[in-house]
Amino acid sequence: MPQRRRQSADTSASSASSAPPEFAAANTLHSAAIRLLRAIRVEDRASGLSGPRLSALSVIVFGGPLPMAALAAAEQVQPPTITRLVRELERDGLVERVRDADDRRVLRVRATARGRQVMEEGRRRRVARLAAGLKALPPADRKLLARAAELIERLARPEPPAPPGTPP
């Protein structure tokens, strides 16, 4: 990890005083999401794949055949990391690389039938664990969670909320 240095003053505990109203929600939502994924991540052991491989595989399965660079961007890693990751997934028969006909520099990665199967089994296990928890809730709460999930999806989907100073 490159050593980037920080300097800052604010050492105070998180003051609930002057924070805008959306911060409280953001805060709770943030830690809720972390805890949620942490809790269901234990199911991933059963897939026989490491975290990075499983994550890349699911992007490939859902995202259709996509170029190496797009995969690297999605996984927030540098190209060489993806080169190797995909090589290994290919060696294991989970994905294939196909040369793009229009632009012969790009390689599109797509999942094999087996890759799709492995990934969906994994997702099924995760979701099943989560569903087990939801089953205990009253239907009203489940409904609320479902609506919230839609909102979050739409929030996180198209692009990250533009960092301050981005021209429209």
Next chain:
Amino acid sequence: MPQRRRQSADTSASSASSAPPEFAAANTLHSAAIRLLRAIRVEDRASGLSGPRLSALSVIVFGGPLPMAALAAAEQVQPPTITRLVRELERDGLVERVRDADDRRVLRVRATARGRQVMEEGRRRRVARLAAGLKALPPADRKLLARAAELIERLARPEPPAPPGTPP
């Protein structure tokens, strides 16, 4: 990663037919949480810490002084991994290890002032990005998300939903 082999039959696409009602909610919630954290993770670069270090540090900050083994369990890694991670965090002045007085085998890890500061700045950046997205929502939706977050916290908090066959 140890190579654990899977065998399974169900190759069919996810059939929406016979799935219990909680599965739909679980499904959406699952991918929403993934997308959410993926989107705000970009802020972590600014901390100068890698993902694993930042994650361990936040468990230490929030979880108070806690034994190496507890940290390993929380991070879902093996003890040797934590030994090294903590050694490096300590070298960087972010945490300290203190020998427990009662049981002199255990080492409790706690954050230094600087560790706490680095971690909280990081969290602030993440939450700020999320809050920026929330600000665009109508207050009713924000309210709904806040309530949902509470539910999720309670769901994921105490322990993972017991795996099938666990005696009460």
Next chain:
DNA sequence: TATATTTAGTTAGCCTTGCTAACTAAATAT
């Protein structure tokens, strides 16, 4: 009490995952 077992953590040594720098090859601009 003395010995055996269990528990907490570390060390050694191996792969995997991340990076940057430097390269090849195709597409595009000059």
Next chain:
DNA sequence: ATATTTAGTTAGCAAGGCTAACTAAATATA
């Protein structure tokens, strides 16, 4: 026709993951 840009790879290093084997403290047992 040449120069630049873009997509991906290779090489080589640091960090993060593991298992196996160890030390030391606590606890159980003979």
